[in-house]
Amino acid sequence: MSRSRLLALLPLTAALSGCDLVVLNPSGDVASQQGQLVVVSTLLMLLIIVPVMALTVLFAWRYRQSNTKARYEPEWDHSTQLELVIWAAPLLIIIVLGALTWMTTHLLDPYRPIERIxxxxxxxxxxxxxxxxxxxxxxxxxxxxxxxxxxxxxxxxxxxxxxxxxxxxxxxxxxxxxxxxxxxxxxxxxxxxxxxxxxxxxxxxxxxxxxxxxxxxxxxxxxxxxxxxxxxxxxxxxxxxxxxxxxxxxxxxxxxxxxxxxxxxxxxxxxxxxxxxxxNMCVEPGKMCMNDMAAIDARGGLGMAGIHITMPLLYDKHARRGAVFGPEPRDVIGICTVAELVPELVPDLVADLAAPEPAPELAAPLLGAGLPRPSTP
Missing domain, CATH: 2.60.40.420 (Cupredoxins -  blue copper proteins)
Structure with a gap:
């Protein structure tokens, strides 16, 4: 780049120097800790990057073709000391970065209530x-x-x-x-x-x-x-x-x-x-809320398929082997209460629910797989 272009960029550099890098200079403690993490991680990585870049320039200059004073060892293939430096230094940096990441991941978890102002x-x-x-x-x-x-x-x-x-x-x-x-x-x-x-x-x-x-x-x-x-x-x-x-x-x-x-x-x-x-995506009137739908699904859902889903498995020890632990199997019979029904729309149904007729005597009880014996009033 020519000298004139460099001089032309100086005003832009001066303008950028006045910028407030909010990520590295925040006003909240959580953001401040995150900014410190960025700085520390960058410095740790620079411990490897800067020497590598410097040594690359140094080796290129020292072992250039015109430098006849440099050592010439065409048969060289191994150095234990050099291998230790090449692998040990990055490994230590990785260990430190890993420990730092693990600690800050938990300490700065957004779901975790803050412990300091x-x-x-x-x-x-x-x-x-x-x-x-x-x-x-x-x-x-x-x-x-x-x-x-x-x-x-x-x-x-x-x-x-x-x-x-x-x-x-x-x-x-x-x-x-x-x-x-x-x-x-x-x-x-x-x-x-x-x-x-x-x-x-x-x-x-x-x-x-x-x-x-x-x-x-x-x-x-x-x-x-x-x-x-x-x-x-x-x-x-x-x-x-x-x-x-x-x-x-x-x-x-x-x-x-x-x-x-x-x-x-x-x-x-x-x-x-x-x-x-x-x-729960149910702001519209009459729309079922997502959490209510999930609760119904957890109980087996609706319809005949839902009844079968709520039946306990044959090998379920909590429901089949007399254990006292675990809830009793239940199934969904409706998605609204009597109070939620509108009498003007369904007067016959409301009347039936308010004063149900006694069930007739059954000559033989109706039994189904996994269903209890119906009671007779």
Missing amino acids: AANRPVPAEAKTLEIDVVALDWKWLFLYPEYGIAAVNEVAAPVDRPIRFNITSSSVMNSFYIPALAGQIYAMPGMQTQLHAVINQPGAYKGFSANYSGAGFSGMRFTFHGMVDGGFERWVSEVKAGGGALDRNGYLQLERPSENEPVRRYGTVEAGLFKAIL
């Missing part, structure tokens, strides 16, 4: 974790505060030095929740809940965004995370409650529709159980 500052015994439910929508972020009954779109706030637990899910496609100043990225998946524990140590406004491509509006899927002192956070909550709208299931279904570059919205009230319905 900052270095040499453990979490106070009376500290209460702030719960924030996060929903990745197309293409925006919804944050719900179950403790305060409020919500916001593309805006989230938390007090300084207070443990935070994010409960994260998605409405449609997989996404990734990431606030570089706070902690690492965590995936958001529909029908599943992931968690992230973190803490912010300095007040300020920090950028958050999606780190996983999710469609046309992905580039505008950004939000602001506000780290606030206690008084500022309480004022923010009061402002949201006073000036925000109401978010119910119908409102969420409208909000869920794909839209790009959404402005900040605030909701002063949130319908109870909304996040649970979002997580």
Whole structure:
């Protein structure tokens, strides 16, 4: 590269020198520990990379063709000392990196509640974790505060030095929740809940965004995370409650529709159980929740096939050999309660359930494989 081009790049270098590398200079303790891990791992690897690069240049210069003073040993093929250096040094680095990775994988597990606010500052015994439910929508972020009954779109706030637990899910496609100043990225998946524990140590406004491509509006899927002192956070909550709208299931279904570059919205009230319905994909009226469906499947499902599924196996010792351990075999007989039925729609069925007729006497009891003898009133 010519000298003139190098001089032309100097202003760009000066501009880049003022950049704030948030990953290596974060404001949250979890992100700070992750940044330290990156630095330590890089330095450990450089212990091998730098000498190798330096020795490559040194050998190329020392044993060049024009250097007649260098040792010339065409029959050389082995050196025990050199083999020890070549293999021992990288092996030691790998062992150290492996131990470091194993420890930090457990200590910085996003599902693990934090044990300290900052270095040499453990979490106070009376500290209460702030719960924030996060929903990745197309293409925006919804944050719900179950403790305060409020919500916001593309805006989230938390007090300084207070443990935070994010409960994260998605409405449609997989996404990734990431606030570089706070902690690492965590995936958001529909029908599943992931968690992230973190803490912010300095007040300020920090950028958050999606780190996983999710469609046309992905580039505008950004939000602001506000780290606030206690008084500022309480004022923010009061402002949201006073000036925000109401978010119910119908409102969420409208909000869920794909839209790009959404402005900040605030909701002063949130319908109870909304996040649970979002997580179980049953916000729409009349739709069975995923957890209820899973519970039915765990009991054998519905229909004749489900009855057979609930029958115990012949070699099942808990059900067939008189053992006292284990639950009794059960099968699903319905997916709603009498109280859930609408009398106007099914008056005859409700009347029958309210006053059932006695079963007729059976000449011979009906028995089936694995089914108990029917009782006669």
